[in-house]
Amino acid sequence: MGGHPEGHPEGHPEGLPGPALPQAPPITCDEPGSFARSVFQDRHPVLIRRILDAVPYGPERRRDFAALLEESRSGTVAGLPRDAPDRAAWEEWGEGRFGRRWAELPFLWSESYFYRRLLDPAGYLAAGAWHGVDLFAPFKDAELDGPGFAADLAALDELPGLAPADREHALLAAAVWGNQADLGFTMVAEAAAPEASGTLVADESERLWSLLDGGTVVVVTDNSAREILADLALVDDLLASGRAREVDLLVKPRPYYVSDATTQDVLSCLRRMTAAPGEAARTGGRLLAALREGRLTLTAHPFACAPLGYRDMPYDLRERCAAARLTVMKGDLNYRRLVDDRLWPATVPFADVTAYFPGPVATLRTLKSDTVAGLAPETVARLDAGGTAWRTSGTHALIQVTVPG
Numbered sequence: 073m074g075g076h077p078e079g080h081p082e083g084h085p086e087g088l089p090g091p092a093l094p095q096a097p098p099i100t101c102d103e104p105g106s107f108a109r110s111v112f113q114d115r116h117p118v119l120i121r122r123i124l125d126a127v128p129y130g131p132e133r134r135r136d137f138a139a140l141l142e143e144s145r146s147g148t149v150a151g152l153p154r155d156a157p158d159r160a161a162w163e164e165w166g167e168g169r170f171g172r173r174w175a176e177l178p179f180l181w182s183e184s185y186f187y188r189r190l191l192d193p194a195g196y197l198a199a200g201a202w203h204g205v206d207l208f209a210p211f212k213d214a215e216l217d218g219p220g221f222a223a224d225l226a227a228l229d230e231l232p233g234l235a236p237a238d239r240e241h242a243l244l245a246a247a248v249w250g251n252q253a254d255l256g257f258t259m260v261a262e263a264a265a266p267e268a269s270g271t272l273v274a275d276e277s278e279r280l281w282s283l284l285d286g287g288t289v290v291v292v293t294d295n296s297a298r299e300i301l302a303d304l305a306l307v308d309d310l311l312a313s314g315r316a317r318e319v320d321l322l323v324k325p326r327p328y329y330v331s332d333a334t335t336q337d338v339l340s341c342l343r344r345m346t347a348a349p350g351e352a353a354r355t356g357g358r359l360l361a362a363l364r365e366g367r368l369t370l371t372a373h374p375f376a377c378a379p380l381g382y383r384d385m386p387y388d389l390r391e392r393c394a395a396a397r398l399t400v401m402k403g404d405l406n407y408r409r410l411v412d413d414r415l416w417p418a419t420v421p422f423a424d425v426t427a428y429f430p431g432p433v434a435t436l437r438t439l440k441s442d443t444v445a446g447l448a449p450e451t452v453a454r455l456d457a458g459g460t461a462w463r464t465s466g467t468h469a470l471i472q473v474t475v476p477g
């Protein structure tokens with residue numbers, strides 16, 4: 073597994089191809105009033121309270137959740153339990169970071185490690201009664217049972233009546249805006265449930281479609297329930313139309329960032345689809361057939377839950393993305409990983425920041441954190457003048473594409 077010491081403000085890890093990165097500081101939680109700080113100080117207490125309300129963990133586990141919260145808000149970073157199955161990987165990914173203040177570390181690293189650490193009080197990895205019990209399942213289930221998911225299933229009935237270009241447009245828009253359905257994001261009331269669709273601050277969808285000419289497509293998924301439903305509907309159309317010969321769906325190997333999709337979550341969604349009437353059932357049936365025939369595959373790679381950017385992808389993933397016609401990155405966290413979660417000037421060319429990527433890559437993201445690249449100067453000026461939290465509120469989205477030279 074790749075890893076690197078304290079970021080790489082410029083240049084790239086030795087031996088990797090691609091031009092040097094321009095300078096930009098990594099985002100940390102040290103800045104008072106920053107979004108990153110509010111995630112640890114405001115969102116995480118709400119998240120842990122909700123977990124403890126939803127799951128009947130005993131007193132010792134509840135104390136351990138509280139201790140983790142305290143440590144991560146004001147303490148220094150402790151290591152993993154001696155017998156943790158992923159201890160060796162984290163020792164490499166976290167080299168030089170244990171024992172330091174959480175707030176001074178790169179936000180991407182500290183937030184990812186926080187989600188890893190949550191698995192310990194939950195007993196998810198250790199042998200015992202709670203082994204393998206998804207601590208976020210109550211939230212994911214509530215979304216699957218909610219009116220929004222039912223409406224999305226019913227909306228699939230509109231698709232067969234649309235002309236192919238309109239259907240593609242509708243499916244791509246659903247996959248972009250489906251990323252608003254992020255349960256971690258809705259942990260604070262003011263960020264909850266932004267309107268169904270807002271503004272695209274960058275739209276390279278024509279370039280994206282031009283790349284889809286029948287090869288293998290890798291889809292790096294984000295959230296379960298409503299977002300994965302939209303993603304699966306898009307994947308079905310890519311396979312059915314011949315725009316993709318094969319699709320490899322990368323999912324998380326374990327519960328992560330509240331609602332991130334695991335294999336189990338994909339299967340739950342497919343089950344809901346096939347149990348529904350109309351087009352939802354037909355789409356679900358085609359996807360199940362594609363899984364059985366190997367045209368659709370699921371991959372749960374450990375690097376999916378690594379605290380590092382995609383610049384540090386291990387060799388096997390790098391090869392997979394290099395061989396694909398297109399890699400589609402879903403959501404905010406994948407975007408942060410793609411651009412290394414730095415405070416770029418928003419107008420820095422997206423192609424420069426992502427030139428290291430081993431093959432064509434597209435990103436479909438609603439903006440829910442500070443980092444962003446590749447925006448036109450007039451767009452940034454207009455957004456900044458608007459006085460809204462456009463970078464973090466989830467009301468704006470983008471579709472960006474890089475084809476490395």
Ligand SMILES: O=P(O)(O)OC[C@H]1O[C@](O)(CO)[C@@H](O)[C@@H]1O
Pocket residue numbers: 111115183251254256257294295329402403404405406408440441
């Ligand atoms: O589900 P998404 O789109 O990856 O969003 C997750 C985002 O939510 C946050 O965890 C904040 O709550 C961000 O730090 C993170 O990038």
